[in-house]
Amino acid sequence: MIIKKFRAATETEAIMQAKEELGKDAIVMNIKKFEPRGLHKLFKKPSVEITAAVDDSESYDDLDKSDRIVSEVQKLKEQEANAARHNAQNAQATQAKREANKDIILDESIDDKKKETEIEERLNNLQKLLEKQIIEKEKEKADDEEKSEEKGVQENSKKIACMQLIYNQMIDNEVDEKYANQLINEVEKNLNKDASVDTVLSGVYQKIVLKLGQPDTIKTEEGEPKFIFFIGPTGVGKTTTIAKIASSLNLKKKQKVALITSDTYRIAAVEQLRTYAGILGVPLKVVYNADEMKASYSEFESSDIVLIDTAGGSHNNEERQTDIAELIKAIPKEQRKVYLVLSTTTKYKDLIKITEKYSQISDYNLIFTKLDETSCIGNIYNIHMLTNAPLSYATWGQNVPDDIGRIDAQRIAKQLLGGND
Ligand SMILES: Nc1nc2c(ncn2[C@@H]2O[C@H](COP(=O)(O)OP(=O)(O)O)[C@@H](O)[C@H]2O)c(=O)[nH]1
Ligand SMILES: [Mg+2]
Known part of the structure; x- marks a missing residue:
């Protein structure tokens, strides 16, 4: 790993320096702003120091490095121009910037x-x-x-x-x-x-x-997968998480959201999602098998994003596993994305078994729920290392839509090193 500090007049300039020297995979670890105080104000300009790092095991190709730098610079320039424009409009600016970002960004409380x-x-x-x-x-x-x-x-x-x-x-x-x-x-x-x-x-x-690594969350750009499956054991918070994401996409990002549930084993499970669909005013479809799932592919053509709830069952339930695999396969690969929902309160040994089971069904990204119920988050690191699956969201409470956000690697690292006292 290479770690280096870069100092420049602006954050953008410092990041450009870092990307130029370390390549596009460089990650900004820390940003320090230097505001001259007192008399220094007369002589010194404010500056920004960033600490950037890159894993040297991940080499990058020198040949297309310059291309990438050009496009990075372009991107940064655009961002800067945008920021300047938006600054004038203050409160609305933050909102507008968020809109411009195609990921769901959920407000930090x-x-x-x-x-x-x-x-x-x-x-x-x-x-x-x-x-x-x-x-x-x-x-x-x-x-x-x-x-x-x-x-x-x-x-x-x-x-x-x-x-x-x-x-x-x-x-x-x-x-x-x-x-x-x-x-x-x-x-x-x-x-x-x-x-x-x-x-x-x-x-x-x-x-x-x-x-x-960086969280891999739901993207709403053209060409990104539209059918998003949520799989995982019963009670981990799949339905609640879907409700949180649906309302964020629907209300904050003005996306046309549709919901599907295949959790038809419990009446209450369908009703729970129907309630959320009603509040948000979005369509809900109940599917019983892979054929119905296939039909919804064309049925929801006009929707921007379709969130699909599935039945959990115990991870030993082979039959249900096959059902879920069939449902997922009913949607073409490039149009689907799967999130495995896990609770941070589950024992490590059980998490290992669960991830192994679900690996047989599909590739997945990881969502961790119930961070509010535990002070030990080592399992987030363990399971990410074990499965090599990208992290995405974390949830920390029952409140819809607030208690959810992207997993923040820096925060997790701090927490892992900072103890829980
Ligand atoms: N404390 C806490 N409870 C949660 C969280 N997410 C979901 N729950 C609760 O966990 C229970 C099961 O949630 P549900 O979404 O029905 O789980 P599912 O069976 O996986 O769909 C409900 O009581 C939720 O309110 C969370 O992040 N923290
Ligand atoms: Mg459920």
């Missing part, structure tokens, strides 16, 4: 911001704790062996102590030992012997962010 600050604080506390413990350890050592301990060995033990603490934090958050070790080993390889606590911590943090 104030609660979220509070959570974010709490996480920042915890991360700072962790860093202080690490530094304190290491200073204490060094003091002990110095007392013990005044003689001629080689500096290199001391520095090395400092790094090891730091790694150990970070490892423990991850285990506390229920990250699988296997993946915690992998992270530590990969970061350790790239570090100098005398790396500071700060460097070690941010190394692990950045590695986690890179591994989690």
